[in-house]
Amino acid sequence: MTCAIRAEELRKTFRVRETASGLGGTLRSLLRPRYREVHALAGVSFALEPGEMVGFIGPNGAGKSTTIKILSGILVPDGGTCTVGGLVPWERRVEHVARLGVVFGQRTQLWWDLPVTESFDLLADIYRLDRARAARRRQELVGRLDLGPLLDVPVRQLSLGQRMRCELAAALLHEPGLLFLDEPTIGLDAPAKLAIREFLRSLNREQGVTVILTTHDLDDVEALCRRLVVIHHGRLLFDGDLDGLRARVTSERRLTVDLDGDLDPARLPGVTVVAREGRRLVLAFDPATVSAPELIARLAALAPVRDLTVEAPPIEEIVAGFYRGLDP
Amino acid sequence: MDPARGTDRHDGGSGPWPPPMAGRNDGSAPRQGAFHLYWRLVAISIRAQAQYPGSLLLLSAGHLVVTLLEFLGVWALFDRFRLVRGWSLAEVALFYGLVNLSFALAEAVGRGFDAFDRLVRTGEFDVVLLRPRSEVLLICGQELRLSRAGRFAQGLIILGWGMSSLGLAGRPEVWMRLAWAVAGGTALFCGLFVLQATIAFWTVNSLEVVNTVTYGGVETAQFPIDIYPSAVRAFFTWVVPLASLNYLPLRGLLRGGDPGWVGWAAPLAGFLFLAVSLRLWRFGVRHYTSTGS
Ligand SMILES: Nc1ncnc2c1ncn2[C@@H]1O[C@H](COP(=O)(O)OP(=O)(O)O)[C@@H](O)[C@H]1O
Ligand SMILES: [Mg+2]
Numbered sequence: 172m173t174c175a176i177r178a179e180e181l182r183k184t185f186r187v188r189e190t191a192s193g194l195g196g197t198l199r200s201l202l203r204p205r206y207r208e209v210h211a212l213a214g215v216s217f218a219l220e221p222g223e224m225v226g227f228i229g230p231n232g233a234g235k236s237t238t239i240k241i242l243s244g245i246l247v248p249d250g251g252t253c254t255v256g257g258l259v260p261w262e263r264r265v266e267h268v269a270r271l272g273v274v275f276g277q278r279t280q281l282w283w284d285l286p287v288t289e290s291f292d293l294l295a296d297i298y299r300l301d302r303a304r305a306a307r308r309r310q311e312l313v314g315r316l317d318l319g320p321l322l323d324v325p326v327r328q329l330s331l332g333q334r335m336r337c338e339l340a341a342a343l344l345h346e347p348g349l350l351f352l353d354e355p356t357i358g359l360d361a362p363a364k365l366a367i368r369e370f371l372r373s374l375n376r377e378q379g380v381t382v383i384l385t386t387h388d389l390d391d392v393e394a395l396c397r398r399l400v401v402i403h404h405g406r407l408l409f410d411g412d413l414d415g416l417r418a419r420v421t422s423e424r425r426l427t428v429d430l431d432g433d434l435d436p437a438r439l440p441g442v443t444v445v446a447r448e449g450r451r452l453v454l455a456f457d458p459a460t461v462s463a464p465e466l467i468a469r470l471a472a473l474a475p476v477r478d479l480t481v482e483a484p485p486i487e488e489i490v491a492g493f494y495r496g497l498d499p
Numbered sequence: 500m501d502p503a504r505g506t507d508r509h510d511g512g513s514g515p516w517p518p519p520m521a522g523r524n525d526g527s528a529p530r531q532g533a534f535h536l537y538w539r540l541v542a543i544s545i546r547a548q549a550q551y552p553g554s555l556l557l558l559s560a561g562h563l564v565v566t567l568l569e570f571l572g573v574w575a576l577f578d579r580f581r582l583v584r585g586w587s588l589a590e591v592a593l594f595y596g597l598v599n600l601s602f603a604l605a606e607a608v609g610r611g612f613d614a615f616d617r618l619v620r621t622g623e624f625d626v627v628l629l630r631p632r633s634e635v636l637l638i639c640g641q642e643l644r645l646s647r648a649g650r651f652a653q654g655l656i657i658l659g660w661g662m663s664s665l666g667l668a669g670r671p672e673v674w675m676r677l678a679w680a681v682a683g684g685t686a687l688f689c690g691l692f693v694l695q696a697t698i699a700f701w702t703v704n705s706l707e708v709v710n711t712v713t714y715g716g717v718e719t720a721q722f723p724i725d726i727y728p729s730a731v732r733a734f735f736t737w738v739v740p741l742a743s744l745n746y747l748p749l750r751g752l753l754r755g756g757d758p759g760w761v762g763w764a765a766p767l768a769g770f771l772f773l774a775v776s777l778r779l780w781r782f783g784v785r786h787y788t789s790t791g792s
Contacts, residue, residue, distance in 0.1 A: 185788060232791075240789055245628045247785050261785065269631035280626050284547060296539055297630050299531040 175256060175349065175381045176219040176242065182250035183212040183237050183405075211237040213405035214251065219383070221348070224375045226392035227385040229402035230494065235385040238402070239353045242383070243273050256349065269298065272342035276354035279334065280341055281326045287337050288322040291344060298345040305344060312340040316370060332363030339370065350374070352384045356391055368394050389486040401490075403497055417483055420492040425482045426454045426466060431475040439469060450477075455484075533636055540640030548645050555645055562649025570595060570657055573721070584726045589664035590753055591722060596658025597677060597745040598720045601684025603650035609689040611638040615696035616703050622790035634784060635777065638696075665753075676748055676762055683766020684744030688713065690773035691739070693780050700783035716741050723749070743768035 189205040191197065212234045219225060227235045240246040242253060244260030244267050253260065260267045274280070281290040295305045313319055316336045321329060329337065335355060342350065352371075356364045372395060374380045386392060392399050392413075399416065401409040409416055426442075430450045436442060439454070441461040446453040456466055463481050470476060483489075548555050573595065577588035606613065615638065618624040627637050658677070662668040695709035720741040724732050735741040747765035751757030 185791070236791075240625070243629060245625050245789055246787070264628065265631045265633075268629050271629075273629050275625070278622070278625060280629065282543065285543065293539060293543075296531055296536055297632055 175221045175223070176217075176253070176383075178218070178238075178242070178251070178253040179216045180251035181212050181215045181238065181241055181248045181253060182210075183234075183241065183246065183248050185209045185211055210405050212241075212248070215402065215405070215407050216251075217400060217407060217410055219381060221381055222375070222379045223398060224371075224382040224396050225384070226396035226399045227383060227402060228387075228389065228392060228399060228490065233402045234405040235402055236353050237405075239273070239351050239383065239385060243271065243351060244268060269345070270347055270349060272345070272347040272350045274335075274338050274342045274350075274352045274355050276335070276352075276357040279326065280338060281334070283327050284325055286323045286325055287318065287329075290326065290337075290341060294341055294344050300345060308344060308346060309340075312343060315373070316340050317366075332359050332366075335359060335363065335367060336370075339367070343374075348380060350380050350382045352382065354385055354387065356386060356388050364388070364391070371395055389490060393486050401493065403494070408497065409493070413486065413489075416493060417489050420489050420496065421484065422457055422459060423455050423484055424458055424463065425484055426456060426463070426470075427480050427482070428452050428454070428470060428476055429478040431477050434470075434474040438473060439466065442466070533633070536632065537636060537640050540637070541643040544640075544642040545645065558646040559649035559652075562646060563653050564649075566599065566650050566653040567656070570653070583722070586723050586726075589661045590749075592657050592661030592664070593677075593749055593753075594723055594745045595721045596654045596656075596661060597680055597684060597749075598717055598741075599650055599654030600658065600681045601744055602688050602717050603647045603654055604681065604685040605688030605692065606650070607644045607647040608639065608685065609692040610644040611641040612689070612692035612696040614642070615692075616699035616706055619699045619787065620703060620790075624787060625789055628784075628787075635780075667752075673752065676752065679763065680744050680748040680766050683769030684741075685769070686766075686773040687740065687744055687769035690769070690776040691716070693773065693776040697776070697780045697783040700786045700788075712739060720745060740768040740772060 185208070186206045187209055189207050191199060191205075215234070215238060227238065229235055237246065241248050242255055242260060244264045247261045255267060256270060258267045281287065282293065285293075291309055295302070295309075300308075313322070316339060318336060318340060321333055321337060324333075326334065326337070339355070355371075356367060359367070368391065371382060371384075375382050375395075382395075384391065384396065397412055399409070399411070399413060400407060401416070409419065425445065428451070430452065434452065436444050436452065436454065442454040442456045444452065445455050454466075456463075467476075467479065470479075570592075573591060574588060577583065577591070581587075583591070615624075618627070618638075627634055630637060659668065662673070667673045691709060691713045695706055695713070698706060698709060716735065716739060719727065719731065719735060724735055724742050724746045727735075732742070736743075743765040747757075748762040751759065751762045
């Protein structure tokens, strides 16, 4: 049975030097250093099929980047195993990374002082790419990511959004079947985020590239990933789709109505008012207590309705609710 | 998580997953060999240094003057005592020249390892590990330090002076011996840089220890090591074999007595030292911890 990625019980502990304050403390820690253990991963298991696109979410320090670094062959775990395309990343590093693209939102893989195009040339040599084929691939990426005007600009002069598009192209020049993205949209403005999402979607759908994405921006996950994985304190707490996560947190639904008259919500049983703005009313209800059609029928009987929508609560609230349920 | 999910899709497919890298050259093209890549990378660093030719020249010239002044001290010593343990100034010039040539080359070529602790502290080594090439090649390719031309020139001048004073300058066989000794010496100093870089995987506080050995070694080996106490001699023969880069190759040449092969074989110790250091380095890479965000 071959999975794209199979991780079993990954563990990683960092020893962090305690820094005491004050001159005395500094001297003491020089003479007798004290260490604190940080359990970044405390047993993480999951499996990915080829062609999947999975979002890893979790609060700061949850262990997302550590997971990506282990899968990339940068870190060796203290316990557990993982294989990526049949290889153990840190044992066959060179072969492994030749088939892999990685983008770290906070670290550049381009040459800071060189024009973008020269970074691409160097990467073609580093990956030993066939010249004609590399040129074609490059042209394709330049077109899709709209890099034409950036090619002759030194990397350090690019805006963050421009640089991130170049980083993506750099990570994909060698046509990897697998792409890891650690916070690729961090710090980007809305249009830049949209451009990157659009590109990633087509990469996954049209070229079948398997993608793991870590992010703070839940809109990334909602827009791109059918499957999401929640990591918290180095453990995997949820692995499934958004509806599944929703069901774990709440079954609540939201009804937004625009009314043409006045309404006293107290006359509707089983609802709570989330917001009220002029004649617009947002009500929360539990479909197990009162079904949506029933609620709408009652409402219409009480006041003339102009417009109405029923929705699940937004993803931010779901995830926040999920975290709240974890930390007592 | 269901491990069985979707496996039919894969098992039914053809070939391994992920597929072998699609755009990859068949490997026969020589332009992508290790040396080609090394020069491609180093050319970037040379271009960067050439952007400020004035400062490069000044730095090199400064190096040349300072190191020549150092030798003036040696000259003053010999001016008073004529001989030190039976060695003349011209003979010591050969020892002096060989160490400086070796160290200048190592500092130029091994700069990436010399400055490696920064890559560890900042986590930039992550990016090196993401590239499908030898880590050693990529680190070496980061910088070729041209300003070491100053020390190199000084070594060459002093060596040349010593050779002509001793009437050896016209013997190509001697030059070959010395070039081989410099190669071994360069490997040895590179080995010290690699060791220093290896320690950085565990701590960035003890780097000074190796630094002391390196710079102390350069100072020490500028003289024939038989002038030192036996403990120092043993250390620089068996632990950090600096004796192999000048004392052993030169003793037979200047004093006779040693069979000829000793001088030819001794520089191999430098390569051995480098090989051992690289083994330790590979072990260290597995302990790299990157940085938290
Ligand atoms: N190189 C490191 N050295 C020490 N501690 C680290 C290191 N990398 C990560 N950590 C710690 O491990 C935990 C998980 O970090 P990380 O995987 O970066 O979290 P995330 O990416 O989810 O924000 C954090 O507590 C972090 O401080
Ligand atoms: Mg992170």
